[in-house]
Amino acid sequence: xxxxxxxxxxxxLHNPNLTGALGRFSEAYRISRQKAYEGYDFEALRTxxxxxxxxAASHLDELADLFTKNAExxxxxxxxxxxxxxxxxxxxNLARENGVKSVVKSKSMASEEIHLNKHLEAAGIExxxxxxxxxxxxxxxQTPSHMVMPAIHMSKEEVTTVFNEQVEAGQKxxxxxxxKFARGKLRAKFLKAEMGITGANIAVAETGTLVIVxxxxxxxxxxxxxxxxxxxxxxxxxxxxFDDVVPVLTALPKSATAQxxxxxxxxxxxxxxNTDGTPKQLHxxxxxNRRTEMSQDPKFKQAMQCIRCASCLNVCPxxxxxxxxxxxxxxxxxIGTILTAWFDALKSxxxxxxxxxxxxxxxxxxxxxxxxxxxxxxxxxxxxxENGQPLAQKAIFSVVxxxxxxxxxxxxxxxxxxxxxxxxxxxHLPFFLSEMTEFRSLPAIAEAPFRDTFKKIQQPACKNKEKxxxxxxxxxDFAYPEMGESLVKILNKAGIEVVFPxxxxxxxxxxxxxxxxxxxxxxxxDNIKALLADDVTYVVSACPTCxxxxxxxFISTFESLGxxxxxxxxxxxxxxxxxxxxxxxxxxxxxxLKFKEGQQLGKITYHDSCHLKRTLHVSQQPxxxxxxxxxxxxxxxxxxxCCGMGGSYSLKLPEISAPILERKxxxxxxxxxxxxxxxCPGCVMQIRGGLDKQNSTIKVExxxxxxxxxxx
Ligand code: SF4
Numbered sequence: 001x002x003x004x005x006x007x008x009x010x011x012x013l014h015n016p017n018l019t020g021a022l023g024r025f026s027e028a029y030r031i032s033r034q035k036a037y038e039g040y041d042f043e044a045l046r047t048x049x050x051x052x053x054x055x056a057a058s059h060l061d062e063l064a065d066l067f068t069k070n071a072e073x074x075x076x077x078x079x080x081x082x083x084x085x086x087x088x089x090x091x092x093n094l095a096r097e098n099g100v101k102s103v104v105k106s107k108s109m110a111s112e113e114i115h116l117n118k119h120l121e122a123a124g125i126e127x128x129x130x131x132x133x134x135x136x137x138x139x140x141x142q143t144p145s146h147m148v149m150p151a152i153h154m155s156k157e158e159v160t161t162v163f164n165e166q167v168e169a170g171q172k173x174x175x176x177x178x179x180k181f182a183r184g185k186l187r188a189k190f191l192k193a194e195m196g197i198t199g200a201n202i203a204v205a206e207t208g209t210l211v212i213v214x215x216x217x218x219x220x221x222x223x224x225x226x227x228x229x230x231x232x233x234x235x236x237x238x239x240x241x242f243d244d245v246v247p248v249l250t251a252l253p254k255s256a257t258a259q260x261x262x263x264x265x266x267x268x269x270x271x272x273x274n275t276d277g278t279p280k281q282l283h284x285x286x287x288x289n290r291r292t293e294m295s296q297d298p299k300f301k302q303a304m305q306c307i308r309c310a311s312c313l314n315v316c317p318x319x320x321x322x323x324x325x326x327x328x329x330x331x332x333x334x335i336g337t338i339l340t341a342w343f344d345a346l347k348s349x350x351x352x353x354x355x356x357x358x359x360x361x362x363x364x365x366x367x368x369x370x371x372x373x374x375x376x377x378x379x380x381x382x383x384x385x386e387n388g389q390p391l392a393q394k395a396i397f398s399v400v401x402x403x404x405x406x407x408x409x410x411x412x413x414x415x416x417x418x419x420x421x422x423x424x425x426x427x428h429l430p431f432f433l434s435e436m437t438e439f440r441s442l443p444a445i446a447e448a449p450f451r452d453t454f455k456k457i458q459q460p461a462c463k464n465k466e467k468x469x470x471x472x473x474x475x476x477d478f479a480y481p482e483m484g485e486s487l488v489k490i491l492n493k494a495g496i497e498v499v500f501p502x503x504x505x506x507x508x509x510x511x512x513x514x515x516x517x518x519x520x521x522x523x524x525x526d527n528i529k530a531l532l533a534d535d536v537t538y539v540v541s542a543c544p545t546c547x548x549x550x551x552x553x554f555i556s557t558f559e560s561l562g563x564x565x566x567x568x569x570x571x572x573x574x575x576x577x578x579x580x581x582x583x584x585x586x587x588x589x590x591x592x593l594k595f596k597e598g599q600q601l602g603k604i605t606y607h608d609s610c611h612l613k614r615t616l617h618v619s620q621q622p623x624x625x626x627x628x629x630x631x632x633x634x635x636x637x638x639x640x641x642c643c644g645m646g647g648s649y650s651l652k653l654p655e656i657s658a659p660i661l662e663r664k665x666x667x668x669x670x671x672x673x674x675x676x677x678x679x680c681p682g683c684v685m686q687i688r689g690g691l692d693k694q695n696s697t698i699k700v701e702x703x704x705x706x707x708x709x710x711x712x
Contacts, residue, residue, distance in 0.1 A: 074270025
């Protein structure tokens with residue numbers, strides 16, 4: 001990771017205006033978005049959008065030809081190119097031919113993508129942004145920090161300073177007055193400009209129509225007052241039919257700004273006469289810039305389904321801390337990382353891809369149904385192929401992949417840590433490791449790993465001979481063996497014998513999330529061999545990250561690497577894998593497990609682990625079990641927001657992990673419950689360690705521990 005990138009993160013984290021504005025906005029957004037979608041079937045709506053955009057992505061050439069034919073039939077000139085330089089050249093030539101000295105623009109990410117303003121200004125043409133946020137960032141000499149709200153990172157005081165210094169002195173930090181002032185100044189620009197430049201939200205092929213959505217009405221002035229209108233349209237905006245406009249226009253305002261409707265929707269099918277009766281020139285530039293290539297990539301084709309609503313930024317726990325400028329380019333957030341890798345260069349995404357904590361919040365709200373975290377993993381894989389794996393990482397994975405060596409090292413670590421640990425925690429680490437314990441205590445390595453403890457457990461004879469294999473994962477095996485013991489106890493109560501296949505090893509998530517897919521594939525093969533050796537009903541895991549690896553990622557890793565020969569066994573394993581809470585809920589529902597009767601155990605709060613809730617769609621099962629046991633659930637605010645652990649993320653980017661954790665701890669404390677429970681040993685490590693660092697008396701446990709003693 002480059003020092004400059006790290007510095008930009010720290011600068012953003014220490015900008016109270018930025019974190020304050022984004023934090024407040026993201027909180028309000030979650031609630032108002034939910035309200036805006038009340039009465040709508042979001043899943044059905046986004047399925048429609050995804051299907052129609054996916055169809056368009058598979059028929060780009062055909063739709064571009066149809067659009068061109070229909071738009072030209074209405075008197076529009078259409079120019080199609082793959083090359084951003086040709087877009088700039090076309091516009092500059094047009095401006096020169098028509099003696100254009102002044103241009104007004106409405107918001108257009110495509111024009112930002114090709115750095116159009118700089119190019120026109122270098123040729124002596126005055127360019128004025130007319131979207132208020134865009135104008136502010138233009139005056140401040142910055143780039144937009146958010147796709148929909150470009151100046152969200154600036155306070156009213158900062159905007160006042162910009163207006164005073166760049167436009168006219170004497171402005172006060174009063175928002176209505178600042179808006180009125182801007183309107184007056186922008187009106188003069190509209191009236192003076194000879195050319196108006198816009199983007200478009202949709203380009204309808206069957207009619208040659210552009211659909212442009214704004215909240216300020218500026219696009220209407222940009223497209224009507226100047227004598228020439230140029231629209232720069234990325235070809236991902238093409239859609240086949242007029243009917244396709246409906247789902248996009250239904251979702252866009254709700255997802256972008258949580259509005260039921262956008263204030264202005266303009267539909268332009270051919271040029272209309274100017275106010276003086278002269279004919280208007282309408283030029284539409286269909287810009288490719290590697291979009292066709294993207295649509296032909298089996299993994300990245302789905303990124304063409306993006307409707308640029310920025311919902312994914314609004315719910316991202318990292319974006320709300322660091323904002324958009326750390327992404328360094330035009331497009332920001334998770335989807336911005338993907339677009340940058342394609343529209344700029346793969347290597348441009350090298351640092352910024354590391355910002356993704358893989359919580360999956362974005363995918364849950366994306367109206368284009370795009371698996372943003374999955375695509376970021378694919379970027380990591382391609383970057384690892386292109387750059388090679390860093391040496392330190394290679395060394396770590398070669399140890400992890402050598403099961404015997406890895407386990408021996410952990411056993412040795414358990415002895416060496418003795419002077420550093422107290423009450424099961426390591427609260428301070430020396431030298432360069434000190435950063436790891438700055439914001440949370442770490443768990444001590446267990447004196448005896450679960451794989452040793454398991455051998456000593458006397459399991460009662462099971463009448464029905466049913467066996468379930470337990471996949472412990474590294475954290476339960478080496479840090480929290482007591483969680484494994486509780487799991488055995490519970491399954492024994494249901495009359496099930498637990499087997500612990502000795503050959504199991506790391507689930508491969510650390511390697512996969514670092515782009516080292518070959519290492520992850522080796523982990524997958526070792527685990528498949530071990531876990532399918534016994535004839536068992538299920539393979540249960542009490543770690544959601546491991547469960548996702550076993551159930552889904554072994555398959556997708558083999559698919560990505562083209563190792564199709566390994567797929568049948570990976571699928572056989574996937575069919576047997578189940579998470580702990582779902583298994584216990586099933587056993588309770590079948591009457592094979594019973595809770596002690598009449599217990600009133602008091603308040604408890606529950607934290608949803610990202611992988612359990614968003615990838616495995618399990619959130620009610622643990623809550624219901626806890627209630628049945630006799631607990632009263634005191635829901636914490638943002639229960640399903642990431643705790644900042646993200647596996648090795650908290651080690652790689654502790655400066656981001658720490659404030660995410662801080663927010664989670666505050667929400668836990670505000671629930672007033674003395675006990676916080678969760679289904680993930682990684683979240684236990686992060687949250688328990690954070691509370692320990694703050695000397696809090698709140699206890700943190702895995703659900704498996706909480707339930708073990710409450711079952712008969
Ligand atoms: S990726 Fe999805 S959520 Fe993000 S901007 Fe695109 S459509 Fe909106």
